Amino acid sequence: MRRWQRMLPVLALLAGCQAEPAHETATEVRALRRDVVTTDPADPAWDEAPEYRATLLLQDMVEPRLLAPSTPEVRVRALTDGARLAVRLEWADAAPDDLPGPARFSDACALQLPAQAAADVPAPQMGEAGRPVEITYWRASWQATVDGRPDDVKALYPGAAVDAYPFEAASLEPGSPEQVAMAKRYAPARALGNDLAGPREQPVQDLVSEGPGTLRPAERARSDGRGRRTPSGWAVVLVRPLSPLHGAGDTPRQVAFAVWSGENGEVGARKMRTGWVPLRIEGAP
């Protein structure tokens, strides 16, 4: 956090402004039951849900570690329509980082659930062998693509000059199956079907993990989401389906969160994260 951000409360008092009304400190994430859930971070429905303030911890348990703390907390509100869990994460971030590039990293966030609810939860750091966790991950650079940034290097580097690409030769009709297939061959990760290699149609990705270093795409993409800049940072909605495996009735449920600050070089294991946080879903099956 920038120094000026830390000074804001002091400045507010000096100016005689009334501080934000004190919230009752929630001790769990409580998802309010609603007929529909929204992916819009600005939807007024979120104001009705209690806010849980999750203190973020350094991921300093496995290499590569994050040793200097960055984002101090993430504010969480949750809604459910009985079939899906929608969570809005808000955190302070001085500048948006949504451009990929060498030594450039995207702002991002994620929520994590045990794949199977139980009193004895898997390790909060990415699960354990045989005890997987399910993750819904959002990345600011994907959001920019979904919001219309072209899939072209000139969208990342407006001053770039490119003479020619073999797959855009005049002899190839743009958009023809041959042209599309050739373009894919020149993007190895896309040719191999890497789920993150884009161009993304969703700003979120469904992932499964059974311990650090084992992260893999889920068999099916089921989550939805949307992120928006706020005056002080990001507000991101993550919506994911609930299954009976995630808990029924009064089964204790847990959820965990992570935030990456691109400006701080955070990526992969280098992140701010929470431990397991109690999760209550109103009217859950």
Add this chain to the structure above:
Amino acid sequence: MARVHNWQIGRDMSYWYPESRPQKQFAAVFDTNKCISCQTCTIACKTTWTSGKGQEYMLWNNVETKPYGFYPMAWDLKLLERLGPQSWRDGAYQGRTLFEAAEAGERVLGWRPEEIDYAYPNVGEDDCAGGDVEQGADFRIPHDKWFFYLARICNHCTYPACLASCPRASIYKRPEDGIVLIDQGRCRGYQECVKACPYKKVFYNPMTGTSEKCIACFPKLEQGIQPQCFVNCIGKIRFAGHVSTPAEAREDNPLDYLVHVKKVALPLYPQWGLEPNVYYVPPIHVPRRFLRQMFGPQVDAAIETYRGAADDLDLAGLLCLFGSTERVVPRWKRTGDVVIGMEEDGSEIVRVPITEPIFIRRAFDAARGVTRTNTP
């Protein structure tokens, strides 16, 4: 961390994974004395592998002018400075390798190039620094003003820093030939490998969000053909093959002969501890202090051996095999004034005379009624 043996530094060292050498190790010898920095290798690689979107700035192969040139900027200087003292005693490295010098929370000592560091390939690097060149300076060896060309590809290291640094094991070393590859289906673009590779031969592709690197043209090697940057080299400075450990070196293996028997080809920055597998014949006209830092303490002996090649028919012969065939030459022998490259089973691939035959023709061609001119 495991304990492994690194013969290039003459001692055991720490590495993230236990020692696991491939059945064969892809390796190469580059003779820096023959490189003219024409960049044909660079273009051959570029047009073959990195013509896609997001690959525009990638140079899996590059040639830079030392000591002024870098791609990316100051790639080696930044690390030399960070690593601290790098001394040798009796052939054994006394300092710390990049794995042993890893900072808290890291697997490897590294640094991350930024976009600007990739912005000036070859710009201004042939402009000699250090004032005017006085008349007669060219008669003094080594020259006051000097530079040489350093061609670089991925070193397909025995102990790759990129592989060690990847938190999700997306990088692997092929057991059959030791080529180091990034699984493009598994990579998540964390750029830990970009940070860790001291030679900066891993590049991040911003369009696919994954990191990419030299693949040693493995589809060609699998057919017994040398990579693109080798067969297109007009200076014939490159020779591809497989290198053994010193204990298993064979005299009839060209790479083993140059690296282990004659010790005329040396690894690049061996003190970093990766056991890189591209070996360089050091440039003979460069101050030795600079070369010792770059190629280790064997430099003086290597240059002496190389200078003696005129009187060493075996060494001279083997150097003549460079660029003589597209095929990988696993075995070789010399018969009189002829050097022969062979397949593993002994069948002949190529035959090259060590002394090129001289033809003397009359200046005036009476049959055609023209006067010939010499074009050396």
